[in-house]
Amino acid sequence: MVKNAVLIVIAGFAISISVSAVGSLTTPTSGYDAKKAEETFTRYCTGCHNAERSLRTLKGEANWKYAIERMAFQYKLLFGEPIPQQAQRVILEYLIQNAGKE
């Protein structure tokens, strides 16, 4: 319960701050490894909510970038370290390929 309340506060904060960072990611054009991408996604994106939360959503690339930046901001607040840029790019590609299919 307390954890949920903290997350909601963090989430509101993240939305107000992270808008300026939108658009700083670029999609990798080569070297995409589906298995590694899934591991990266699982490592960084399933600590606060399950994978389903992300994968049931259908978004375009721009909206995914925005969502990942928001989540990365929350991740840093909670865990004290950033999601590396390279990992964010891999997660972006992973979501574009795998989310919203069901």
Ligand code: HEC
């Ligand atoms: C530090 C905790 C935390 C981590 C780590 C986290 N999330 Fe979230 N996520 C939240 C919270 C809290 C919400 C609900 C509030 C919101 O939407 O910001 C949420 C909501 C979402 C949503 C639904 C809202 C939307 O924008 O469509 C998606 C999709 C999502 N997360 C994807 C991800 C992805 C992808 C990652 C990995 C890069 C990730 N999350 C990592 C806490 C987290």
